[in-house]
Amino acid sequence: MKPLKIRQGLLSILLAVALMVAGCNGSPTESATSDNVNPVGDSTVSPVAQTQNSSMSNLPQLEGKATVVMTVNGSPITIEVDGTAAPVTAGNFVDLVNQGVYDGVAFHRVVREPQPFVVQGGDPQSKDPNVPMARLGTGGFIDPGTSKERYIPLEIQPAGEEKPLYSKTFEEARIKAQPKLKHSRGAVAMARSRLPDSASSQFYFALADLPFLDGSYAVFGYVTDGMDVIDNIQQGDRIESAKVVEGLDNLKK
Structure with missing residues (x-):
């Protein structure tokens, strides 16, 4: 049984590395030589670090919950x-949905092999059909x-804590606890580059339980409802529409 456990552990590590270093069309085999990070991001991006006490106050925030319905295929x-x-993460997403940012955006990264991993989209560049697929994942x-x-x-x-870690x-941060929001199948989380504070609009759906991502990316x-739709998404499929159908009054700007 030990060799099986070792193989499973190595597979999880490879997938995590693929998430951190693959470009928009990246695969586990490409990740060893790529400089881009996480589900995706541009390694040249150098955003100003944001903290709980500084520019974070200028970002939209969601006080409570909201329901979003996306239409795909x-x-x-x-x-x-x-x-x-x-x-902050939820507020950013709901604000972008409400502005129509995701309408017409493509899913540029779909990883199901060697095992179900993620479906990723949210790069506004993908609205332009003239932008090559290889460039998507940097915007x-x-x-x-x-x-x-x-x-x-x-x-x-962290689970059991009153406030998030930023x-x-x-x-x-040497935190041993589990996050309150885990990477279980159906989780929705933000893509980013190697820089912690570099998430913008790109997000991903977890196609399976991905515990090795917990504590590293923001769910x-x-x-x-609709995981069957996500299971059938192919690279290049588009979000036809995204609407906030409940909880928009919880969005504070």
């Missing part, structure tokens, strides 16, 4: 967005108010 996906444990939301890309801090709440992974909600 003509079928709905219902997401419960949890601002109780991830107010984020440009705030029209500042004409700059909006970044949000890494935000993960701008550090659990490993960096902000869960799919409550």
Whole structure:
């Protein structure tokens, strides 16, 4: 049994590395030579670090929960967005949905082999059909108010704690607890580069339980209906529409 356990452990490590270093079309075999990180991100991005006491106050926050319905391939996906444990991350997502940022955006990264992993989208560049697929995964939301890309801090709440940890992974903060929002199948989380505070608009759906990502990436909600739709998403499929159907009054700007 030991060799099996070792192989399973190595597979989890390879998937985690793929998540951290693969580009938009990255695969575990490409990850060893790629400089890009997480589900995806541009390694050249250097956002200003955000903390709980500084520019985070300028970001939208969700006080409570909200429900988002995405339509993909003509079928709905219902997401419960949890601002109780991830107010900034959830607020950013609900705000982008409400602005129509995700309407027409493609899923540029789908990883199901060697085992179910993630379906990732949210790069606004993908709205332009002339942008090559190889470039997708490097873009984020440009705030029209500042004409700059909006970044949000890494935000993960340890189980049993009243507030989230910001701008550090659990490993960096030496936290042994589990996160309140885990990477179970159907989790929705933010993609980022190697920099903790570099998430913008890209997100991913977990296709399976991914405990090796817990404490490193920010989960902000869960799919409550429509996982069968996600299971059938292919690279290049688009979000036809995304709407906040409940809880928009919990969004504070």
